[in-house]
Amino acid sequence: MTSRAVQYRRFGGPEVLEVVEREDPVPGEGQVRLAVRAAAVNPLDWKLRTGAMAGTDAPPEPKVPGYDVAGVVDAVGAGVTELAVGDEVLGKTTSGSYAEKAVANTNALVRKPEAISWEVAASLSVGVTTAYRALAQLGLGEGDHTGTTLIVDGASGSVGVYAVQLAVARGATVIGTASATHQDDVRALGATPVVYGEGLVERVREVAPQGVDLAFETAGKGALRDLVTLVGSPDKAITIADYTGAQELGVVFTSGGDPDDERRWLADALPRIADGRFRTTAVVTYPLAEAGKAQDDNQHGRVSGKLVLLP
Template sequence: MISMKAAALSSFGGPEVLALMDVPIPQAGPGHVRVRVLSAGVNHFDTGIRRGWAPPSVDTSFPVIPGNEFAGVVDQVGDGVTGSATGDEVLGFCTLGAYAEYVVVAAEQVVRKPRSLPWDIAGGFAVNGIGAHLCLSEMGVARGDTVLIHAAAGALGTFAVQLALAWGATTVIGTAGPANHAYLASLGAVPVTYGAELSAQVRAIAPGGVDTVMDNVGGDTLRASVGLVKEKKRIRTMIDDELAAELGIPALTPKRSIRQLEEVAEQYAQGRIKLHVREEFPLARAAAAHRAIETGHGRGKIVLRVAATR
């Protein structure tokens, strides 16, 4: 058996169950490509998988390799693939498998990596870039809007702030702790602080209320948002579906597509989007990366360095 290294699970639990293992190298079947992974993003979806949660359709037979976004070089192309070739530098998304030296995905789950996009950023680009695009699209963000984004300093919020501005939003208000206010201002957002005075702070900037709200916090923050937006149908939450249903807020439709990723990558190539990498860990320290993301603090993205870049 030809094997590869992967940060994988043989049981569910805390970060300590994520360990470096030797597993079989996957092969690219028809319609698929195999990518030699150079970097992979770390997401809360991955920590949920590690704890034992998974969508109903996902096979979590051990060993389980987490990781749902990556960047690397195509090294094997399956039958029927016409848009990718060996040697292509790509970034893409999956559900599981990216915390490994190789990952196999459908050919329509990768796009060419812009030359200006560094490998560490590329590995953590797809999930939050697509998520921001999906959420802002469903909210109907358009030219002239005033947009409120909660937890705006995180990786998802970072994408959303910049994408809303690229789409023509006049004002983007971002909630964050005081330590991240300067960072938000550097992205073009007007920063405000969480807490009891949130509504008053937002009203001071937008006396007539905001047009759309993207929620990455839930709870009382989502409740306060209902009184700040002109129409509830233009709120989406990425984190609190149960409360959203109670408040009459439409649910987000999870529908990832390569077109979303292509557009966000193009926005990066044109200089309209930047992403801060908070910390980079080697693959062997994936457990430490999970501990870091589970603190719930910090700005930007945590990524794994899977292999040396060329």
Template sequence: MPKAYVFTRYGGPEVEAFADVERPVPGPGQVLVAVRAAGVNPVDWKQREGHLAQIVPVEFPAVFGREVSGVVEQTGDGVTEFAAGDAVFGNTVAGGFARYALLPRELTARKPDGLSFADAATLPVAAATAYDGVRQLGLPAGATLLITGVGGGVGVAAAQIARHTGVTVIGTAGSGKKDFVESLGVVHVEPGPGVADRIRAAAPDGVDAVYDLVGGAALEEAAEVLKDRSKLISAADGETVTRLGGSLVLRARDRATLEAVADLAASGALRPYVTRTFPLAQAPEALRAVEDGHARGKIVIEVDA
């Protein structure tokens, strides 16, 4: 049986383990993919800790991983868009840190020929979330967007997508990410107490929108610089952003969004910034690299063909 990296109950890293799992069988509307790469995201360890238990219930042992790329092995009833041998990427039904994963047809898209499997695996969660948020804000060219936590996977993608539309981007990130953030064409602002004043200094003409990826106090301070709270969105803290007069990022969760971000990546307008890859055997190290909060760009697990 193929190996997979799972969590056996809710908790910390101690509940993680490798396990032999049955090769999945695609049901109606599903696609079975031989995984070539899987993106690693904060949602992976948050799900392990039980933060999403009411939203996304799991059966234990639960396989990690919400986004993958790979090659179609088999399709379920009703799937006519894909066939065995097609290179695809998308969101998983129930885990992607494994040799095989199931994808729903509506959240599966063809991988462009010029895009690597590693890069494609980063698109369904972070890049798609970034795309949805930037589209939701609908800023015109010349506007100024503040992104809190710009140095992570969603922030890096959102900054590039916004700049591609002619928007000026200011972003908060720790000093260790300053050079990286500035390489994206983003004006770097140090987070922490007094950040609102530093944001105003960096944007003397004001900020037109805030895309929050941190939540909590960072979101509250960022909101201080924004007059129109309808242009305040968060992918991290629904309770706080709603109280402040903003809203959560509205996710489209469809193939059209996957195709849009793939086109941006294939054209060079969106660089996935895969900064580190790990083999499946080092899945624990890959998760720690994301869970410690200091990863730049995207971390990817690669699976041998």
């Protein structure tokens, strides 16, 4: 059987993405194939597409972008007992999610709650698990953190919204940076909003006279030095988006993650999302064939919220 996928054979701008009809990917041992219902665009997808993170001139083979996915199991590989054809799941793919069919390791998937739509389900895995991981590494893991003040830079983004809400749920006082447009959104998450950009340190000190204990940088827009100034020491900050700044300042840059931890974190977050205790980012949908436009809109901040492709 064949199905459609978006792929690129060379690095470059959004124009290198092409829609092709290809043989359905085959699930290996410990894997399932999904009929994709929705696939989210993450900044990593276009960063990889440009080739800036590669050590080669072109991808070794045609590359289907995308990790975040929601879909229905339509084939199972050898040794799979925990999922069956027809199960509705969300998580991360290994074969690329910008496609009608995608393969995923079963340990990278969780069952999709009925109350969560396909579009929202596809938007969750990377944002939620990154927020849980960074807070744990920052010392704000499970437990009561009353008395701790955290600043989240990029609080309206798809990682930031979950970091804010999780830290608030764990008792922390949270300050969140966002553009002027998103100040009310950040307040609705339970944080005190502050506009990002020049003068950040002074604005934060005004709303947090008690001082700031910890900082989570999610935007990669040059605020890391200010955040370290606010918390007083590089080991009290963490970043997911400013690799160079992290090297310069001695701040931890976190990436990757353990699949078992990630499933545990999704299992903790999904009921809160399903019953409305956690708000999700707004979702804007595009047809699969407009993957290039969606990536470009995300890269240039033209559209707020999570951009989701519908095959």
